[in-house]
Amino acid sequence: MTQTVGEPGPRTGSRTGAACTATYVFAVCRGGDPATLTGLPGQAAGNPVRLLPFGSLEAVVQDVSAAEFGEETLRERLTDRAELERCARAHHAVIAAVAGSAPTLPLPLATLYLGDERARAALREDERRFLAVLQRIAGRVEWGVKVYARREAPEGPDRSATVAPTRTLTRTATRTATRTAARTPVRTTAGSAAAGAGAVDSGAHSGRAYLERVRGARQERERRQQAGLVAAETVDRALRGVAVASRRLRTHDTTLTGERGVQLLNAAYLVADGHEREVAAAVAEVRADPACQGVEVEVTGPWVPYSFVDGGE
Template structure:
């Protein structure tokens, strides 16, 4: 009886999490990454290093990835694993995150592609060195506060008088005017917060505001922005946001510090 040959090796692809100047094996060795039974590891290319992991290619085919996108829990798991690896590398120095599901057929294909962007990576690393990203979101009430409605004039019953009609139109115009004023005030608040945050930031980006949350119908997002801030100015960020909350009365949410995702593609 012939002895069985070695089991066929599964076809793998090289998943790239990030690019940095240098990161050692020990920083990455304990990370599960995407849980593909392959270590997360540094892969040098030229003067830079990519953080990579071998993954089973079939798990990241176009059809497989489309299926993952439709599974909220699975997509969240992948995104969290991707972020955890990038964060670990960023603890050791400036790191350029790559988009979720950046894959190549082999390490050599990955090196070839990444080398073409060497200058962009160096520029991005210089830009974010010693800096972190802070997110700021500003919310205002969805509708203006109600005003007292004057009692109707004219007879209480019967055909409405011309005075009643004019009063009705005046009330409608008043409501519309209050809405416009409320909208203008919300925009001014957003500009005030953004301008103040720019004084403590090295760079900023206005992001698309989110649609009104179904569970929070009473407030509307008027600013969604990211700020690239020197690490030594973290206290300035907190003090600025606290002062803006007092001066504007707006609902301001601050998050961070993050790896500068929003500022690595602008060089």
């Protein structure tokens, strides 16, 4: 996947003076409007983001400092969280801008050539592939849909009836266990005979209570998990109904989702441009679906079809 050229070799198109610049390629498009690129900072503020024609297409490129984009330097920079964010947003901003005027194939972050001529040569080799994918995504956009488990699952009447007693038992058992753990005999702490008897009774049952609690918690967890998966599946099915293609993306870790809860589905859908209404209707429908009451559905877009440009369909 990764091509690393350790020895740069002959620098086509680069004279001694230009040797310190590299050509950064953001995207490939067909009939891009140069005006949409005006003023974009790209990856090197001050250098214009421009169109580089090759074959029947154009690449969206920018001159960048070869020193700043050397393999080792770049790796270090992108390992820095703030720098990675800046680069990623700048890359995305250029792609989004050009996509406003022409069918656009985004390239992944940091595709670089040692000069325009080398970029042109490499791109020309792939022209046929670019044309095929452009054909597929032209007039289409990507919508992102994520499904999160709600933090507090809504309590159904049947459930609270079965869960509540277990909870009571749980609390008693825990308290008993804590006392025991604190090396204080339960009976001594209780003070009165009645209370002591109660504590003993509770102690005798704590083993069973504990098992019940474990089983209850497991059942609850399985139930929620199952319900979550059903909901995610329902959402996915509904969105696939309005899409020409779909892709599952990796679900985000709770660390990234923050307070939104566990992510059950992260998917992308390729939808005809202008079909926002259909997407909205599908989302509204699943939100109203009883199977989806325990989840939240988040929609983002429209995106340039990042998730649909690589590989065959």
